[in-house]
Amino acid sequence: MKLKKTDVFNLDGTVKQTAFIHDQKTGKGNTLYLKPVQQDLMLYHAWLTQQNMNSEWLFPSTSRPDRPITEKQFYKIMARVGDLLGINYLGTHTMRKTGAYRVYTQSNYYWLSYAFIKPFK
Template sequence: NRLYLKPVIGDLLAYQNWLQQENLVSPWLFPSTQHPDQHLTEKQFYKIMRKVGNLLNLDYLGTHTMRKTGAYRVYVQSNYNIGLVMHLLNHSSEAMTLAYLGLDQASTEEMLNNIDFG
């Protein structure tokens, strides 16, 4: 998928400034600190997420946490446009996407409790 980054341009510019201050000039968005010409590996990213989780006393941070959180936020803020989220995640079915988002029967019922059927 092609990334659409306009909504986070300010954050990306601040991050780019931080990279330059740390002398991590690299073509990669997430460069290795030891080898800036290489990207962060999945294992390195997992270790970083685990450390952040420990610092925040959270035991559920992992390599897909940001992807799932971002997808869920798009789902809610787009008025539950499952087609858009499916496309962004490159999923082939609504069921797969709903399961990925963690929308089981209990959470579906909770959302339905807030709907005014008039």
């Protein structure tokens, strides 16, 4: 959850093509392709601007905007969204599985979607 706005957005507010992240558990680097979520990111950027969220973080804490949200807070948010949708199994891991499904349905590349679930070593 420690992505900064500059990891995803250019200085002019447009969405970058890719973002590079390091997995905290493994230390491995991963490239995120942002084109499939470009429109969602633009809407989110507009919402952050409208809410006057002037934090460097992509997902700032509402109580401490100088810090990103914690994993625990992200889990609580996902659980709340699940409750609102009537889905009792929605959690942080669900998002990874959903990402794999979307990659598969859009590209039909099984091994690429499998990398979401079981990253290559």
